[in-house]
Amino acid sequence: MGIPQYFSWNELRMTQTIASREANLDAKVEGGQFAQWRQGVGGWLFLLPALAFFIGYQVWPIFRVLWVSFTDFQFLSDKPAQWIWFNNYAQALSDPLLWTSLGRAALFTIMFLPGTIILPLLLAILVDKVSNQRLATLYRVILLIPAVIPSTLIFVLWKWMYNYQSGPINHLLVDVLGIFTLQNAPQWLGGTPLTLPSIAVMEVWWGLGYHTIFFIAGLAAISKDLPDAARIDGASEWQVFWHITRPQLAPIMMILVVLRFGTAMAVIDEYLIFGGFNRASPTYTWTVMMYDQAFKLGLWRQGYAASIGMIGAVAMMCVMVVLLRIFRPKG
Amino acid sequence: MTTDALHENAIAPIEAKGWFAQNRSSIVRHAVINFFNVVILLPLTWVLLMSVKTLPDAMRGDFWPRSFDFTHYAYVFERIHTLPVNLFNSIYVTAATVLITTVCAVLAGYALVHIRPGGAGVVVTALLVSLYFPVRVVSIISIYETQYRLGLINNTSGLILPYVTLQLAISILIMRSMFQLVPHEIIESARIDGAGHWRTLLEVGLPMVRNGLVVIFIVNFVAAWGEYLLCVTLVDDEAKRTMPVVLAAAQGGQGQWSWPNLAAVYVIVVTPGIIAFTFAQKLFFKGLMEGALKG
Numbered sequence: 001m002g003i004p005q006y007f008s009w010n011e012l013r014m015t016q017t018i019a020s021r022e023a024n025l026d027a028k029v030e031g032g033q034f035a036q037w038r039q040g041v042g043g044w045l046f047l048l049p050a051l052a053f054f055i056g057y058q059v060w061p062i063f064r065v066l067w068v069s070f071t072d073f074q075f076l077s078d079k080p081a082q083w084i085w086f087n088n089y090a091q092a093l094s095d096p097l098l099w100t101s102l103g104r105a106a107l108f109t110i111m112f113l114p115g116t117i118i119l120p121l122l123l124a125i126l127v128d129k130v131s132n133q134r135l136a137t138l139y140r141v142i143l144l145i146p147a148v149i150p151s152t153l154i155f156v157l158w159k160w161m162y163n164y165q166s167g168p169i170n171h172l173l174v175d176v177l178g179i180f181t182l183q184n185a186p187q188w189l190g191g192t193p194l195t196l197p198s199i200a201v202m203e204v205w206w207g208l209g210y211h212t213i214f215f216i217a218g219l220a221a222i223s224k225d226l227p228d229a230a231r232i233d234g235a236s237e238w239q240v241f242w243h244i245t246r247p248q249l250a251p252i253m254m255i256l257v258v259l260r261f262g263t264a265m266a267v268i269d270e271y272l273i274f275g276g277f278n279r280a281s282p283t284y285t286w287t288v289m290m291y292d293q294a295f296k297l298g299l300w301r302q303g304y305a306a307s308i309g310m311i312g313a314v315a316m317m318c319v320m321v322v323l324l325r326i327f328r329p330k331g
Numbered sequence: 332m333t334t335d336a337l338h339e340n341a342i343a344p345i346e347a348k349g350w351f352a353q354n355r356s357s358i359v360r361h362a363v364i365n366f367f368n369v370v371i372l373l374p375l376t377w378v379l380l381m382s383v384k385t386l387p388d389a390m391r392g393d394f395w396p397r398s399f400d401f402t403h404y405a406y407v408f409e410r411i412h413t414l415p416v417n418l419f420n421s422i423y424v425t426a427a428t429v430l431i432t433t434v435c436a437v438l439a440g441y442a443l444v445h446i447r448p449g450g451a452g453v454v455v456t457a458l459l460v461s462l463y464f465p466v467r468v469v470s471i472i473s474i475y476e477t478q479y480r481l482g483l484i485n486n487t488s489g490l491i492l493p494y495v496t497l498q499l500a501i502s503i504l505i506m507r508s509m510f511q512l513v514p515h516e517i518i519e520s521a522r523i524d525g526a527g528h529w530r531t532l533l534e535v536g537l538p539m540v541r542n543g544l545v546v547i548f549i550v551n552f553v554a555a556w557g558e559y560l561l562c563v564t565l566v567d568d569e570a571k572r573t574m575p576v577v578l579a580a581a582q583g584g585q586g587q588w589s590w591p592n593l594a595a596v597y598v599i600v601v602t603p604g605i606i607a608f609t610f611a612q613k614l615f616f617k618g619l620m621e622g623a624l625k626g
Contacts, residue, residue, distance in 0.1 A: 036449075042528055043448025050439035050503055051454070053431075057496040058461055061470035061477065068472065075476070123367055126360045135361075141612050142368045145375070148549060148608040150557020152575035153601055159579075161374055166590065168377050171392040205374075208367065217620050237356075259463070266465035269559045273579050287468050294472045295564060302472050309469040320463060 069306035074299040081303065088307035097279065098286065098308060102315060104196070105285040109264040111200040116207050116260055117253060123208070124215030125241065140216075143209030155273050158202040162188035189274045191281030199270050199283075211256070215249065222248050254327035258320050265316040286312035375601075381594035389590040403595040411588075413570055413577070414596065420487050421556060421574040421600075428494040428555040429548060432502055435495070436547055437540075440506025441532050445518045455507070458500040467497070471564060478565055487571045493561050497554040502547040505618075509543030510536065512621060542618035545611050552604060574600050 069088055073081035092098050123143070130136045146154065161167055170185045180186065188198040227240045235243075268287040275283025277292050284292075286308060294305035351358070381389060382403055384396040391397075407414055443451050474493050475484075483489025513536060521531045537544075562576045569577065578596060581588045608615065 039446060040448040043442045043446035043451065046438040046442035046446060046528065047448070047454065050435035050499060053435060053492070053495045053499055054458070057474060057493045058466050058470060059457070061473035062464070062466060064473035064476070065469055123364065126364050129360060130364070139364055139368065140616065141609060142371060144608070144612070145605060146371060148553055148604050149601055150553050150575060150604065152557040152559040152579055153597070156575070156578050156597065157374055157378060160378070166390070166392060168392070168394070175392060205371070209371065213619060220620065262463055262465065266468045268468050273559070290468070291471070295475070306472055309472065313465050313469050317464065
């Protein structure tokens, strides 16, 4: 996931209703032509700094990458780049490594998604019921600590946790519990089959508190009357959760699934730190493959790398659009 | 335990298990929450203890050190010559990033809600789409080219430009939902009294969105302080890199990068953020909730 992705509920909901709402706002400008013009200029002046950065370092690079993906551009080569249409795409799509790497990213996503949605939901329901204000605050602060530790420092921490020889996890398994010996202790990272699940566990740990807070905010918005009435009528806690709480949290949960799907498919930092550029490693996903081609191999075939990046990005965007369609609230 | 429960136990010892039965769900709830709290705190405690272990203790791997050794903190500053440099790089880049992003986000958020120039909807849509597209990964190819053209490869200050955009979109959207909480009438009346947009924003708007400011401060601090991909790609020179990249490359072993020394560096890098957050947590939660409960 690279960077913990922050967002507020408002943004999540907006994605679905954005178009209609914005159109209304635009129509509300008042006053004469000159006043309107002045308002426009003033507004864009305020937007200018943000837009300069946004366009310069997000919009432009994406379109530039799209352009480059149709050329045979090599960064370290003196030859001018030639327009070669879909040759890069054809070559990438016929490379079995690309399909393997996309599959690996999908595999990681499947390992990571359930834990990162269900555990925080459970925790949020529990913390939401804590009536002691001080304890509730304490719990929230502890839960959120991993969310304020920057990404790379999380990875460094867990690199130590998973260390084969001196990591505390293997120390526990070998020296304390005696389940394994120093010879057959699990190799958590470094391209073994355990690498992806290990990273998934780390990611769930990292996002646990932040997602919990997220669901707590959602629970706070639900009226307490309905669950209370149901309880008086003899409904069990499970029935209250399943028939009242769950349906109300569902839309938010589903958009969280979509966003988290996006971050999980595009993980790169962790793979570079834990797996390197070994093609046989399960961490060699489409993102690492793109990076490898763009900055490591040969003359830096960035045209080819760009096509890999575009294929990966478009593939995951397609799945996200499908997911959004499926989960769209009815009515 | 409530006083009522105590009282009951006192007069009816036969029902001694009554208290437990009554509070079972509460006990289970706190037990489960605290289990997760321990899971969260254990790795961090391990590093903290590692940083005050003697070398033999560190090799032994016990959780609790047999004897404490606080010299590692002084050692890393005195003997690892690149450490103060890397630390300074991190502080400098992060401070600049947080400052620039905050200014950009506040101005943009205000404009999108209270000035609403034509075409603002397009901007909001573009920001939202950028949250779903894996921009950070794909754009790295062209960002390298841009920085190369600008002569900013291997330049620590050059990192600030792409760093600003790391969380820019979400910062603007957060500020936008914060400014939506400020009633239009308040802004309008300030404007009618003759204040320009600048004064209205500084004197009327900003104080009302300070919880949101705390949120984007923390969000951008976390993003810039721990950034890896851009720094490792755009900067080759170890002395020009930021702290996290150096830490990620360091292998625990002997000499200056022995385990306790590494752990000491880690604690130095991680603690400021956690302390700042602990103090700001009240405002932070308020900010998160305000953004969340609206709309």
